[in-house]
Structures are given as C-alpha cells and as structure tokens.
Amino acid sequence: MPRIYCTDHLQPGLELDLPSGAARHVQVLRMQPGQALCLFPGTQANGEFTASILEMGRQHVRVRVEQAHTVDREAALALHLAVGMPANDRMDWLVEKATELGVARITPLMTERSVLRLKAERADKKRQHWQAIAIAACEQSGRNTVPVVDAPCTLAEFVATVGAAGQPAHSERWVLSLAADARPVTQRLAALPQPCQGTHAGRVLALSGPEGGLSAPEETLLRAQGFSPVSLGARTLRADTAAIALTSAATLYLPEKRAHA
Template identity: 55%
Template sequence: MPRFYCPAPLATGAVLDLPAGPARHVQVLRMQPGQSITLFNGQGGEFEAVIDRMGRSDVTVTVASHDPVEREAARAVHLVLGMPANERMDWLVEKAAELGVASIQPLVTERSVLRLNGERADKKRAHWHAVGVAACEQSGRNRVPDVFPVRSFADWVASAPAESALLLSLRSGSRPLLAAAPASGPLHFLSGPEGGLSPAEEDAAIARGFRPVTLANRVLRAETAPLVALAQLQF
C-alpha cells in the first residue's frame, strides 16, 4: 500500500484534502476512489485512508483505522556533519533517514567545499527535509528526522552537546567506535567533510567533550563514514 507523509492532524473518520505533494503522487500512480493508502504525520503510528474523490490536482480521503506501529531504532543517533559536496549530501540524508537517524545538523567547516548561507541554505534545508520524507515513506518509518538549519562549525561547537558525543577522527589514540560508545541512550556523532575536520576543529570538539573514535583501518569517504557509524550504532 502506498505510504505518504501528511503533516496535518490525523484522526479516524476525518475527511481531508491531501497536501500537494502526496496528492500529485496519488495522481501519478493513477489510483482511484475506493483504493487505500497509508498516511503518517510524524506523531506516532500510521493511518489507513480511503480515497473518496480525485480532482484534477486535488485528492480527498477519509481517514480510517490507526495502527500504533513504530519502526524507530532502539537508540537516537544525531548526526552532525561537515557537509559533503554536490549530490553526496542528498545521498547521505536519504540513507541516514532509511537507517533511522534521529536528526541531522549540517555544518560549514574549514575544509567544506559546499558553503551555504542565507536563502540558499534555507532552500537546501527544505530540499533535504523532502529527501528525508521520501526515504521515510519508502522505508516504513513513521517519524521524519529533523534537519536543522546550516551552521558554521565555530557557531555550533560553542553550544555543542557535551555528553554521549563522539568524533570521527584519524588522530592517534582514537578508539574503535563500538568500544567507545555507551551501550545505550541518545548519541551525537560528529563527522567532517571531504578531507575531514581541521586539527583546530577537532581540538575544539574534544575540548567540548567529544571523544575521538575510528571505524576501521581504512579511510572512508565523507558520505560513507557517517552511515557506517550509524549502522554500527543502531544494529
């Protein structure tokens, strides 16, 4: 059954017009009145809904039964990322959402190729949110991960979380990820862009309380390493 994110109040028996995105998707699928879809709004569980009417660009449904099913990971992992360039960030957001990430904080760092601010940063954030929504629709998640506004590393680190925080690093003395991570509870994981964080940025994160960790004896790409860490921490 097709699944759609519907950021609106949902209740059994309610009749509503689908938002533009899901309505367009239902039209593309050539669905017909009487057919069922699944809706979720990020507030928990999901609803079956029945299509009542198909207009030229609008779709009306009646919300039916609620299923309280949850498919979230056992622990909340928050990724803090020096943004990789071009389509790599899109790919990273998509796969992180599929893997169950709780939130994503994009950062502009010293070595960042992708540098965003102002209206361009706002548009990118909206785009990444949409990428995360699509990944949740496909993967069965009922809660959409937060994508926070783009920040500079210097601005972010001043108020960075000090507990349960890990830093991906190649510096000597970094511990294996699973040996350093607490067994349970929320976790923040910081990873750099292409070329990694600068030594000064790593020093600032460590001073804030982040513990340096490593994944293996290979150097992974900026868009690959956070996903490997997320998979290890989740599963």
C-alpha cells in the same frame, strides 16, 4: 500499500483533502477512489493510519481516515548526526540513506575544509530540499518519524549550541577521528548503559568531518567540548561513506534490554 506523509491532525473517521504535495504523490501513482493508502504525520506518537480514497480531482485528493496503528520502527539508539557537507549530490544521498537507517536528526556543517558553502536563502532552500528527501525516504522505508534536517551552519556555530538550554541532551558525544587514541565505535556502543524494558538506549551526538577531514584545531575544539574520538577502523573512508558507516553502526545497534527491578 503506498505510504504518504501528511502533517494534518489525523484520527479515524476524519475526511480531508490531502495537502498539495501528498495529493500530487497520489496522482502520480494513478490511484483511484476506493483504493487504500497509509498516512503518517511524521511523529512516532501518532504512528500511522490506513485511509481510503474518496475522490480524485485535478487539483485535490479527498480521503477518509479509517484506522490508527501504533507502529515503532525507530532505532534503539537515537543518533544526531552532524556532518561536514560533502560536495555535489553526495549530501542528497547521505540524507536519504541516513534517514532509511534511522537517524533522528541531521545537522549539515561547514568546516575549515568544506567545499560546499551555503548562506541565507540558498542555505534555506537546501535545507528544505534535504528535508523533502528525508520525508521521501520515510515514505519508502516505513519510518513513521521524520528526522529533522537543520539549517547548515559553521562548526563554531554548532559547537556554541551543544548543551545549550532548549537543546536535546546527549548521553554521548563522538567525533570520527584518525587519531591514535580513537576507540572503535563498536567499543563505544558496547560501553553504553543498557536500557530497561520500555526505554531506548539513549541519544548520541556524532560528528563526521568533510572531504579532507577536520583540521587539528577543529578536533581540539571538539575534544574540549566533550567529544570523544571514535574510529571506524584502519582505512580512510570518503566523507559520505564514513558518515553512513557511523550511522549504520549506531542505528542498527540492538542492546539487550534489562527488565525493571
């Protein structure tokens, strides 16, 4: 059954015209009246909804919402990935794969050694482009929660927001590092507090550098802000490979939940 992202307030019995982007998606699939599809508004609290197509027009698609379903396909650990943007189309690939793996939020960063530099209107267009990639990845992978893709910012701007009022609190802050004192990410994961039944394992902010890595002053700055150095092993990975390897380790982490006392 095709899955379509629809931000409208959905409830059983509601008839509505799909938003233009969702309508185009259905038309491209050459669906017909009477066929079923799955709608999701992008927030886990709302889950997903089965719907049936009532009418296919040239410019619109009308559907009726049939039934609500509460389905949790999110990772046990909520990962906020801050990443030095790789060049060319590798950032597109990174956003797609990180979303499929279950990342909760992505912040594109411009660091000292970053090749890609984005400002103003160009930065906003890229953010919209990457958000659309995340939505498409949710439609494909079965996720009901669309991760937020932030506007690109400098490392200094990002560090200034960490821990600020109104920003999500993180149980851990990590930075990928080749330093001798960096602990394996598996050890960091094993040291996390075990969640109780009905709760998640926590929220981790993990930062991965660009091609060429973070500079020594940048890593010093992050450590001063409470970022612990973590390692993915002895090999030096490409920037996009490292970010996805870190995401995989964190989002596929399955802690043993303890029963409430």
